[in-house]
Structure formats: structure tokens, C-alpha cells
Amino acid sequence: MxxxxxxxxxxxxxxxxxxxxxxxxxxxxxxxxxxxxxxxxxxxxxxxxxxxxxxxxxxxxxxxxxxxxxxxxxxxxxxxxxxxxxxxxxxxxxxxxxxxxxxxxxxxxxxxxxxxxxxxxxxxxxxxxxxxxxxxxxxxxxxxxxxxxxxxxxxxxxxxxxxxxxxxxxxxxxxxxxxxxxxxxxxxxPDRGERLVVLRKPAIWSMVGMTVLWFTGGFMAYTYISQIAAEIANVHGGWLTAVLLTFGVAAIVGVRLGGVGADLWGPRRTLVASVGGKGVAFLALAVTGWLAPGPLNAVVILFVVVAFWSVSAWATNAPQQRMFITRAPEDRVTALSLASSANYAGITLGASLGGLVISSYGAGPVLTIAAGIEFFVAAALITGGIAARRRAVREVAARQAELAGPRELV
Structure with a gap:
């Protein structure tokens, strides 16, 4: 090795x-x-x-x-x-x-x-x-x-x-x-002054906000996965253990795919696909009973969708960290500490909000709300990418105009 x-x-x-x-x-x-x-x-x-x-x-x-x-x-x-x-x-x-x-x-x-x-x-x-x-x-x-x-x-x-x-x-x-x-x-x-520069970057804080949101959506559902499985597919006991094992195995695949995707397709595109994939998974779970009537069909769909959910969820980690590093290359540790902080803030908020919704309305609404949060973040990432490309084009054009200098009148 x-x-x-x-x-x-x-x-x-x-x-x-x-x-x-x-x-x-x-x-x-x-x-x-x-x-x-x-x-x-x-x-x-x-x-x-x-x-x-x-x-x-x-x-x-x-x-x-x-x-x-x-x-x-x-x-x-x-x-x-x-x-x-x-x-x-x-x-x-x-x-x-x-x-x-x-x-x-x-x-x-x-x-x-x-x-x-x-x-x-x-x-x-x-x-x-x-x-x-x-x-x-x-x-x-x-x-x-x-x-x-x-x-x-x-x-x-x-x-x-x-x-x-x-x-x-x-x-x-x-x-x-x-x-x-x-x-x-x-x-x-870096010294203290250089670290404070990272904290003054709007791009860092926009990523922090989006990270909190997509972890909130994810853990609104994951924290209560046992109750969700019971409500939509009547899964308990040993079958629930199998669902959790499926989630864990698929997570390993998702982490690897997220790392490869960040290198080959770019971190933003990989994040959009991952976050959007979670939203699709949550919507599919919310309408499982309508799409696949019958207990056996519901169980089969549960396993398939949970695997897709886990792959999508864990594929966000590497591109997320890559985007934080890209926005603060002068101080990666501080940038990544903010990413970790945002992760756990989202986990805490998601667990609390999910508990309130699921205790009042059940599994379907909590999954629908979680899907809405994920789709919102995916749209924000796409919008942010378009705006970043436009800024880059304007900056290149401005530099080219500056290098060209004033033209002489003939």
C-alpha cells in the first residue's frame, strides 16, 4: 500500500x-x-x-x-x-x-x-x-x-x-x-486575521445555509425511519433491521459515487443530482401505498427506495467538502469546520422538526416536506451555478477589455 x-x-x-x-x-x-x-x-x-x-x-x-x-x-x-x-x-x-x-x-x-x-x-x-x-x-x-x-x-x-x-x-x-x-x-x-477572512465570504455562508437545509430535510426522514417503514409498509422487527442494513450498505456505495462524481462531473453538479435524488426518494416513499397497493409491493418498493435514498444522501459529502474548500482554499480547516457545524445543526433541526410533524400528521407529510426542502436546495444550487458562470464571463470580458486598452481613432 x-x-x-x-x-x-x-x-x-x-x-x-x-x-x-x-x-x-x-x-x-x-x-x-x-x-x-x-x-x-x-x-x-x-x-x-x-x-x-x-x-x-x-x-x-x-x-x-x-x-x-x-x-x-x-x-x-x-x-x-x-x-x-x-x-x-x-x-x-x-x-x-x-x-x-x-x-x-x-x-x-x-x-x-x-x-x-x-x-x-x-x-x-x-x-x-x-x-x-x-x-x-x-x-x-x-x-x-x-x-x-x-x-x-x-x-x-x-x-x-x-x-x-x-x-x-x-x-x-x-x-x-x-x-x-x-x-x-x-x-x-493561517493566522487569526486570515481565518476571519473566511468568515466574511458570502459564498461560504450560502453553502452553510444550504447544508443546514438539506441535512434538515434528510434527518426529518432518517430520524424516524423505523416509524416511516412501519406506516408505509408495516415493517417491524427483523425486516426493519434488514431495511437499516440496506441503508448502511447503500451508503458505502453513495460515498464512493459522490467522490468520483465530484472529480469527474464537478462538485456542484454532483450535489444537485444527490440532493434532488433524495427529494425524489422521499416523494416516492410518501406515495408508496398509492403507487403499489398491497403489502408485498410496498415492502419491495421500500427496500428499493431506501437504497436509492441512501446512495443519494451519502453522495453529498465529498462534493460538499470540495465546494467548501474551493471557496476558502487559504483556510480549508475553518471552511470544513463550518461544513461540519452546518451538518450537525441540520441534524438537530431535522430531528426536532420531523418529530413535531410526524407526531401530528404521520409519515406522509414529513416525507413530503422533506422532499420540498431537498428540491428547494437543488434549485438554489442550480441558480447559484448559473450566477457564478455569468460572473465569471463578465470578469473575463472585463480583463480582456482592460488588456486590449483604448483603441485609437483613425
Whole structure:
């Protein structure tokens, strides 16, 4: 394996570890609730705490770590995750566990944007999309593999054993990163003034807004996928596990396609196709009963559409990061930290809004609203692309006119 390839794999393993830690709690809620004597709904707030803390911490950690090289940030973040998870093993009250999850989110927020920036720096520009796919690829594996594995460990050793597993894995990957990146030249980190330039770019904030929106639409549906599957196809138990597994496997395909698409077709076109694909999937699910009457037909369509939904959803990650980097090449870490912050803000908003809609109206309306959000974002991306091309044409024409100079009158 080539050195650059090995480093990309280790970055993906780090993202897998951080992602497993982020999503693990969702599968441990009944055990945590029983052990700490709190309602399951209260235990479920741990997921929201993590997402909110991550959204707030991502840009702050980018500023706080500006004096350190990338290897130090990556290794320190994973060591922080390892030590915090070990501390959670002895947590005896719900507030202690909540505080621990907030701290873990801060370390995760330091790792992911830096890992994506380093991945982009390891390859030529024409392969950045594929390199950027490694980090979300690790997060995808966390949902498809890490979370079920953590739940399996929890069934044997309790929920505390699952945190020990993540802690040990974090330490192993941190050691690998430290040794493998030992001879890599530290990245040039911009000073505070240069970082503030990124925050003043309208193009960055337009991407932040669109990212929040498409994650809101996506997680309005994904957060309640079990209830959606039950309402539209009467899927429960083992069949629901199969639906989730389908989503996870398709996500791996989507991450790869998004990276290739960003390199071959451009990040904007790939994003438009991915976001629009999610909208089509949500509409198809909303009208499944009308399109395919009968329980068997509904189940078949559910599996097909969930696979298409997952591919489309996860194909957004690499082109999204590529667009943020393109808009702030002088400070990739800050730009990518804003992208991560927008991701988790959308997750939190989507879960909350989806809960309100689905509790009041059911699965159909939440899917229809989510589809509308995705189509709006796709249209905004197309409009933004047209406007950008027109600006570029005007700038080229102005430069050519300036070079030509005034014509002499004959």
C-alpha cells in the first residue's frame, strides 16, 4: 500500500471511530435509561446534546487549534475521545454522562474537519473528491458496522463495555496516525486575521445555509425511519433491521459515487443530482401505498427506495467538502469546520422538526416536506451555478477589455 493510501485509510479509521462514538448512544438508550434510572426519552437527549455541542464546537475548535500542526490535532482529538469514554465508564449519574458527551463532541469536532483537510492535501486536485470520500466513508461504516458492533458488545458487557471498545479503538488509531504521519510536513496554518477572512465570504455562508437545509430535510426522514417503514409498509422487527442494513450498505456505495462524481462531473453538479435524488426518494416513499397497493409491493418498493435514498444522501459529502474548500482554499480547516457545524445543526433541526410533524400528521407529510426542502436546495444550487458562470464571463470580458486598452481613432 502506498504511503498516501495508508494515511487515507487511517484517516477513514479515525472517522469510523469518531462516528461510532457519535451514533453509539442511540442503540444503548434502553440500557442507559434503566441503569441511570431515567426515562428513555430523557436518555435520548444525549443524542441531541452531542449534535448541538458538535455544531457549536466545530468552528471554535478550528480557531483554538490554529497553532498546532495537523498531526498533533488529529492524535490529540482521538486521545481525548479515548480518555473521555474511559471516564464515562464510571459515570454514575445522568448529568455526568451528559457532560461527558459534550466533551466528547468537542474532540470529535476537532478531528473531522482536520481529517478532511489532510485527506485533500494528500492527493492532486483532480483526485480530491475521491480522497475527501474517505472521511465520510469512515462515518458511513460507523453507522453500518460500528453501531451494530457496539450494540452487540453492550449486550454482552453492558453499555459501559461499548464505551471501553470505542476508547481502545480510538487509542489504537491515534497511535497509527502518530507513527504514519511522523515524517509529513506540518500544514501551514493561517493566522487569526486570515481565518476571519473566511468568515466574511458570502459564498461560504450560502453553502452553510444550504447544508443546514438539506441535512434538515434528510434527518426529518432518517430520524424516524423505523416509524416511516412501519406506516408505509408495516415493517417491524427483523425486516426493519434488514431495511437499516440496506441503508448502511447503500451508503458505502453513495460515498464512493459522490467522490468520483465530484472529480469527474464537478462538485456542484454532483450535489444537485444527490440532493434532488433524495427529494425524489422521499416523494416516492410518501406515495408508496398509492403507487403499489398491497403489502408485498410496498415492502419491495421500500427496500428499493431506501437504497436509492441512501446512495443519494451519502453522495453529498465529498462534493460538499470540495465546494467548501474551493471557496476558502487559504483556510480549508475553518471552511470544513463550518461544513461540519452546518451538518450537525441540520441534524438537530431535522430531528426536532420531523418529530413535531410526524407526531401530528404521520409519515406522509414529513416525507413530503422533506422532499420540498431537498428540491428547494437543488434549485438554489442550480441558480447559484448559473450566477457564478455569468460572473465569471463578465470578469473575463472585463480583463480582456482592460488588456486590449483604448483603441485609437483613425
Amino acid at each position: 502506498q504511503p498516501a493510501q495508508l494515511r487515507l485509510v487511517l484517516l477513514a479509521l479515525g472517522a469510523f471511530t469518531v462516528g461510532t462514538d457519535a451514533y453509539l448512544v442511540a442503540g444503548l438508550l434502553p440500557q442507559i435509561a434503566e441503569d441511570l434510572s431515567v426515562p428513555v426519552a430523557t436518555a435520548g437527549q444525549l443524542v441531541s446534546f452531542f449534535a448541538i455541542a458538535y455544531a457549536v464546537a466545530a468552528p471554535l475548535m478550528s480557531f483554538a487549534t490554529r497553532r498546532f500542526n495537523a498531526r498533533t490535532v488529529l492524535v490529540a482529538a482521538l486521545c481525548g475521545v479515548a480518555l473521555t469514554d474511559l471516564a464515562l465508564v464510571v459515570a454514575s449519574t445522568y448529568p455526568m454522562l451528559a457532560v461527558g458527551r459534550l466533551v466528547t463532541a468537542c474532540f470529535a469536532a476537532a478531528f473531522t474537519p482536520t481529517a478532511a483537510s489532510v485527506a485533500a492535501s494528500l492527493v492532486p486536485p483532480d483526485r480530491q473528491g475521491r480522497a475527501l470520500a474517505y472521511v465520510p466513508g469512515g462515518m458511513t461504516l460507523a453507522t453500518a458496522l460500528g453501531v451494530p458492533l457496539g450494540s452487540l458488545i453492550a449486550n454482552v458487557a453492558g453499555w459501559r463495555g461499548a464505551f471501553v471498545f470505542v476508547s481502545v479503538l480510538s487509542g489504537i488509531v491515534a497511535l497509527g496516525l502518530w507513527r504514519t504521519f511522523g515524517h509529513v510536513q506540518p500544514q501551514q496554518r
